[in-house]
Amino acid sequence: MLAFSAQAQQENETPDALPGGALAPVFVTANPLGSTNLIAPATALYGDALTFRQTNSLGETLNGLPGVSTTTYGPMVGRPIIRGMDGDRIRILQNGVAAWDASSLSYDHAVPQEPLTIERVEIVRGPAALLYGGNAIGGVVNTIDNRIPREPIKGVTGAVDASYGGANDARAGAALVEGGNGRFAFHVDAFDRDTSTQRIPGFAHSDRQRALDGPDANEAYGSIPNSDGRWHGGAVGGAYTWADGYAGLSYNGYDGNYGSVAEDDVRLRMHQDHVAFASELRNLSGPFSQLKFDFGYTDYEHREIDNGETSTTFRNHGYEARIEARHRQIGPFEGAVGAQISQNTFSALGDEALVPTTQTTNVALFGLEEWNVTDAFKLSAGARYEHVKQDPVANGNDRFASATDRDFNAVSASLGALYKLSPVWSVAGNAAYTERAPALYELYANGPHDATGQYLIGNPAAQKEKSVSTDLSLRFASGPNKGSVGVFYSRFKNYLTEFNTGRLVNDDDEVVPPGTDGALNEAVYRGVRAEFYGIELDGRWRVFEKGAHQVDVELVADYTHARDIDNGEALPRIAPLRATLAVDYGYGPFGARAEMEHAWAQNRVPDNDLPTSSYTRLGLILTYKFHVGTTNWLAYVRGDNLTNQEIRYASSVVRDIAPEGGRSVMVGMRTTF
Structure with missing residues (x-):
């Protein structure tokens, strides 16, 4: 997939490129003070760069950005991984608050967010637990839309997106309309994405996996069985805006139906309803100059259907509310304090219930302060306290009869500094201590999950996960x-992760011989001492400019090393060293980009995992912008994996049975008015 530079996009795109009173290029996720000069490593993606990256999942859309990889479970499923951390360590937010789903529980559960309807994605790499809780210990992905208009809109504006192609013949489209009279504003959008079975360059199972399958196994070739799917949904919202704030309400719905690539007869059908309220008050008198409030309520359900019969129903419903108050300057300090409360109830009902119905309650207080010591030197410090309670109910299921309530008090603190060495060079550093309470599935899982071919076992006595993290980066910015370039290091006490035991079991967790129908891989959650370290590089240089002709060269690379400190064994699903070299050419309305991505082999895997081979992927995109009356148009043709490489992500739990797509061409059109 082509990986346009988010950093360059943030600098070069204007907010007017987004319809409907678009967002200013201020990083709202990483800093409630509205700073444009961040200490934390962060990336913003929006405008044309987001359009060109859009794929069938949020994870694949962001894959290849510095430090970001993805889980996959076929072409329809992908959840972002940041610096080798996934699941409950990466907070996925919608406009700053949770939109509950089941994507962190299992790799086959999709993130119910359609990239076509997102206006901006903000990614914070490294611990963001200070602002968003212990389950942001690895980072935050915040998708931002304009469903609640935050700025006045006069008249009517809108956009239409349509595309066709790719390795699974995806047919995707979205439309939005916004309007207002300068006070009242509304937003309406709808989307649809329909895909066929994904084409691949060879066998679905890898060479190593086919050797384990045996000579008599029926091996899929040329496509991945049961990899098709469809998403559709839409939203409506409105707001009242004034000079010093706004208040609004929105609703969005999401439906999905896709296959599990691990089981030919299993389909997953999901539905999510999300209601949000948001308001901001600026230029207040008194001790606080600004108040911001966000609230979201989500009702989510998905069913796993095996041979036409519903085997398990997953439900997750709850709310999250968050208030931030920016105080007036106290001496040299500028800062904000806030509170956050959330409660959600998760259940897995049916023959394959793998966790008990569990209510999770989280209450937190946090604060952040900044001190501009000089024009060139800035310091930041913050802290967060949160109380987490897990309350399971067995509902008559004997597997969960021993599950008991757990309470956790988690504390996080951070320090950061930014120093401008010169007008174009700066250095930034961060240090953080973070605590994370175990997720419900890490505590209470005890059951089969046919969609992933696993029997999962939690650790009901698990303790808090604790980490100390640092990062240091050198930055350069001069015109285009x-x-x-940055380095990072994190050291964990009691890092909870899923390990394959190497045993094959049945639905009752009884050992069975290889080849048994319905055999499952047993996996357990285990806490270990762990460390992560690595390097991230992101650069873009203007190498030629004459008249309307421009040529830019871009280089993105990252590497993460993660291991169990006690035995030196590699942690599972870590992306290898990756590097992407791209050349962008622009001439008036015409644009072209050629890109080469190389990922090295990943041989550092746990004992019961298989390694992945290296690959080199080539991509090309051609663009043309034009006007018809008062409408602006963008047409593009995108070619991916042009050399038809067999690509298996080391970060994918199904890498040995479901590779990425083969050679493909996509055509797309976007218009704004």
Whole structure:
């Protein structure tokens, strides 16, 4: 997939490129003070760069950005991984608050967010637990839309997106309309995405997996069985805006139906309803100059259907509310304090219930302060306290009869500094201590999950996960030339992760011999001492400019090393060293980009995992912008994996049975008015 530079996009795109009173290029996720000069490593993606990256899942859309990889479970499923951390360590937010789903529980559960309807994605790499809780210990992905208009809108604006192609013949489209009279504003959008079975360059199972399958196994070739799917949904919202704030309400619905690539007869059908309220008050008198409030309520359900019969129903419903108050300057300090409360109830009902019905309650207080010591030197410090309670109910299921309530008090603190070495060079550093309470499935899982071919076992006595993290980066910015190189290190006590035991079991967790119908891989959650370290590089340079002709060269690379400190064994699902070299050419309305991505082999895997081979992927995109009356148009043709490489992500739990797509061409059109 082509990986346009988010950093360059953030600098070069204007907010007017987004319809409907678009967002200013201020990073709202990483800093409630509205700073444009962040200490934390962060990336923003919006405008044309987001359009060109859009795929069938949020994870694949962001895959290849510095430090970001993805889980996959076929072409319809992908959840972002940041610096080797996934699941409950990466907070996926919608406009700053949770939109509950089941994507962190299991790799086959999709994130119910359609990239076509997102206006902006903000990614914070490294611990963001200070602002968003212990389950942001690895980072935050915040998708932002304009379903609640935050700025006045006069008249009517809108956009239409349509595309066709790719390795699974995806047919995708979205439309939005916004309007207002300068006070009242409304937003309406709808989307639909329909895909066929994904084409691949060879066998679905890898060479190593086919050797384990045996000579008599029926091996799929040329496509991945049961990899088709469809998403559709829409939203409506409105707001009242004034000079010093706004208040609004929105509703969005999401439906999905897709196959499990691990089981030919299993389909997953999901539905999500999400209601949000947001308001901001600015230029207040008194001790606080600004108040911001966000609230979201979500009702989510998905059913796993085996041979036409519903085997398990997953439900997750709850709310999250968050208030931030920016105080007036106290001496040299500028800062904000806030509170957050959330409660959600998760249940897995049916023959394959793998966790008990569990209510999770989280109450937190946090604060962040900044001190501009000099024009060149800035310090930041913050802290967060949160109380987490897990309350399971067995509902008559003997597997969960021993599950008991757990309470956790988690504390996080961070320090950061930014120093400008010169007008174009700066250095930034961060240090953080973070605590994370175990997720419900890490505590209470005890059951089969046919969609992933596993029997999952939690650790009901698990303790808090604790980490100390640091990062240091050197940054450069001069006109169109921008870049950064950074290193990071995190050390964990009681890092909870899923390990394959190497045993094959049945639905009752009884050992069975290889080849048994319905055999499952037993996996357990285990806490270990762990460390993560690595490097991230992101740079873009203008190498030629004459008249309307421009040529930019871009280089993105990252590497993460993760291991169990006690035995030196590699942690599972870590992306290898990756590097992407791209050349962008622009001439008036015409644009072209050629890209080469190389991922090295990943041989550092746990004992019961299989390694992945290296690959080199080539991509090309051609664009043309034009006007018809008062409408603006963007047409593009995108070619991916042009050399038809067999690509298996080391970060995918199904890498040995479901590779990424083969050679493909996509055509797309976007218009705004």
